[in-house]
Amino acid sequence: MAIHEEEVKHVAKLAKLSFPDEEVHQFTEQLGKIIEMVELLEEVDTTGVPITTSVTPSINVMREDVATTGTSRDELLKNVPESENGYIKVPAIMDNGEAGA
Amino acid sequence: MAKLNELNLTELHDLLVSKEITATDLTEETFAQIKEKDPKIEAFLALNEEKALEMAKAIDLKGITTENPLAGIPIGIKDNIVTKDLRTTAASKILYNFDPVYDATVMEKLYQSDMIPVGKLNMDEFAMGGSTETSYFKKTKNAWDQTKVPGGSSGGSAAAVASGQIPVSLGSDTGGSIRQPAAFNGIVGLKPTYGRVSRFGLIAFSSSLDQIGPLTRNVKDNALVLNAISGLDERDGTSAGVSVPDFTAGLTGDIKGMKIGIPKEYMGEGVQPEVRKAIEKAVATFKELGATVDEVSLPHSKYGVAVYYIIASSEASSNLQRFDGIRYGYRSKNVQNLEDVYINSRSEGFGLEVKRRIMLGTFSLSSGYYDAYFKKAGQVRTLIKQDFEQVFNDYDLIIGPATPSVAFGLGEISDPVTMYMNDILTIPVNLAGVPGMSIPCGFGKDHLPVGLQIIGKPFDEATMYKAAYAFEQATDYHKEKPAILGGK
Numbered sequence: 001m002a003i004h005e006e007e008v009k010h011v012a013k014l015a016k017l018s019f020p021d022e023e024v025h026q027f028t029e030q031l032g033k034i035i036e037m038v039e040l041l042e043e044v045d046t047t048g049v050p051i052t053t054s055v056t057p058s059i060n061v062m063r064e065d066v067a068t069t070g071t072s073r074d075e076l077l078k079n080v081p082e083s084e085n086g087y088i089k090v091p092a093i094m095d096n097g098e099a100g101a
Numbered sequence: 102m103a104k105l106n107e108l109n110l111t112e113l114h115d116l117l118v119s120k121e122i123t124a125t126d127l128t129e130e131t132f133a134q135i136k137e138k139d140p141k142i143e144a145f146l147a148l149n150e151e152k153a154l155e156m157a158k159a160i161d162l163k164g165i166t167t168e169n170p171l172a173g174i175p176i177g178i179k180d181n182i183v184t185k186d187l188r189t190t191a192a193s194k195i196l197y198n199f200d201p202v203y204d205a206t207v208m209e210k211l212y213q214s215d216m217i218p219v220g221k222l223n224m225d226e227f228a229m230g231g232s233t234e235t236s237y238f239k240k241t242k243n244a245w246d247q248t249k250v251p252g253g254s255s256g257g258s259a260a261a262v263a264s265g266q267i268p269v270s271l272g273s274d275t276g277g278s279i280r281q282p283a284a285f286n287g288i289v290g291l292k293p294t295y296g297r298v299s300r301f302g303l304i305a306f307s308s309s310l311d312q313i314g315p316l317t318r319n320v321k322d323n324a325l326v327l328n329a330i331s332g333l334d335e336r337d338g339t340s341a342g343v344s345v346p347d348f349t350a351g352l353t354g355d356i357k358g359m360k361i362g363i364p365k366e367y368m369g370e371g372v373q374p375e376v377r378k379a380i381e382k383a384v385a386t387f388k389e390l391g392a393t394v395d396e397v398s399l400p401h402s403k404y405g406v407a408v409y410y411i412i413a414s415s416e417a418s419s420n421l422q423r424f425d426g427i428r429y430g431y432r433s434k435n436v437q438n439l440e441d442v443y444i445n446s447r448s449e450g451f452g453l454e455v456k457r458r459i460m461l462g463t464f465s466l467s468s469g470y471y472d473a474y475f476k477k478a479g480q481v482r483t484l485i486k487q488d489f490e491q492v493f494n495d496y497d498l499i500i501g502p503a504t505p506s507v508a509f510g511l512g513e514i515s516d517p518v519t520m521y522m523n524d525i526l527t528i529p530v531n532l533a534g535v536p537g538m539s540i541p542c543g544f545g546k547d548h549l550p551v552g553l554q555i556i557g558k559p560f561d562e563a564t565m566y567k568a569a570y571a572f573e574q575a576t577d578y579h580k581e582k583p584a585i586l587g588g589k
Contacts, residue, residue, distance in 0.1 A: 003464075007464075008460070011460055011463050011464045011467065012460065014463050014467060015418060015459050015460060015463040016422075016425070016443045016444050016447055017444065017447055017448050017451075017456055017459065017460070018444050018445070018448045019448070019456075027456075027457065027460060030457060030517055031457070031460060031461060031464065033516075033517075033518050034410060034457075034461055034517065034518060034521075035461075035464075037406070037407055037410075037518050037521075038407045038410060038411055038474065038478075040403075040404060040407050041404055041407050041408065041477050041478065041481055042477075044401070044404060044477075044480075044481050044484065046477060046480035046481060046484070049480040049481075049483050049484060050480070050483055051476055051479030051480050051482075051483065052479050052480075052482040052483040052486060052532075053309060053479055054309050054339065055295050055296075055309065055486065055533065055534030056295065056296050056339050056341065056534075058338065058339070061338035061339075063335055071202050071203065075202045076202060076428075078200065078202065079198075079199055079200060079202070079428065079429035079430070080427075080428055080429060081426065081427075081429075081430075081431075081432035082432070088427060088428060090427060090439055090442060091436050091437065091438055091439060091441070091442060092438065093438050093439040093440075
């Protein structure tokens, strides 16, 4: 299956990435090659074969519902790019509303 | 006294117990080695000098006894394992300023063993790559030839050990990232069974494949470190509640009657003739030691790379969504609104290989393509896993080459698909969740090391170590040194 630049732009949007035009071109070519390599799988008959998403037999792993002390807010905020009064500061979203976020 | 930086863990332990050296001496000597050798190798991204010396002094004060075989031993840590207050970047610009507020479980276990973390090691960005060339910060060099790659993604972890800077390191292996650099640098690297070692605090790339494991200069050292880092961890839901044996217990050199299979698919045309020759010689050694070695088949292994790139990229595209410039890491200055923060921080913060995999993963999981790509890959993964189960019904171990070639030149491979194919022999092991290791078994072109891959049944690392140790005792490959350590 050939992949087109429009599709690459759509995938980039889903992935929250943006590329200059020349990189879109390069990515289209490279993704095309990788997808071609992956299409080798079409020759395998997988009728009735279950899908493996994890090699562990566990389904859900639960722990006791006991409250424990979390990491202190001051420590967590050490790595935040911008904060104010104990809150994480982000740029305003007013200009195009929440739909753009 | 022999040079401290060339001794194995048991020899160092004996010197520490008999007080011929102190942990402080050993730590100081380790930093001296790093300062002398690392300008040529460029394996370290951060050093932990002040704290390491403090720890060493405290350990000396407490005293080292025979019951603590790892006390006072310096260790290097791959930079995707989070270390409290010690910068952890995963070799990415997006985490260039990240200082974790907690330790990974493996770090807690190392501290319980009184091991001394001396620094963080370079890698491919987010462990995506096979040569350590995708690191944002620097390109690590192969310990044997500084014009060659150290392999990847644990290239820093392998080259630092092989060049005599540190005796042991931790790496992580998603598709061969411990075994391939171990092979390229002539050392021992083990990827444990999925679930054997906690992944809590390992920056996630592909959650169903990633495992942390040790890289060392010999088999016993490796087993000692696996003893220390294994076990159930309630903070990792995929960690296994399987008992942890003493992995050094079976290191007797006796493997008479052991049944070993060698897959015909692992010895095909894609494998360099010199690599194949070294493996054939290894087969002869195992036979001399009293094991039986038969040709077996893993018919779906040729689909491993395709399956891996769909599954690993899909999981990566999901795991890497957390890097959005909000709570930690790089935030773009070029923003007008919140959407810009996400898109610009990610676009400026991630390197090309990481973006390529996020794109492939997002594509495979997107509406209309899920069945043809992700689901199909998951089904073929089942067949790959069944191939291993089939062989392990009759055999104790599987052996073959760890890599199709010896280390290639820095900058030599630029095509992603060619780079991906380099992992063709290691990837099936991760997909099946079984343990795999690479040990030195000879030399190929330009006297570069060749790695023998040993694959075991789930949670049977003990048998792998037993066979690896017997092979090591019967051969001298692990004794050869690279030029940086005075070898030819």
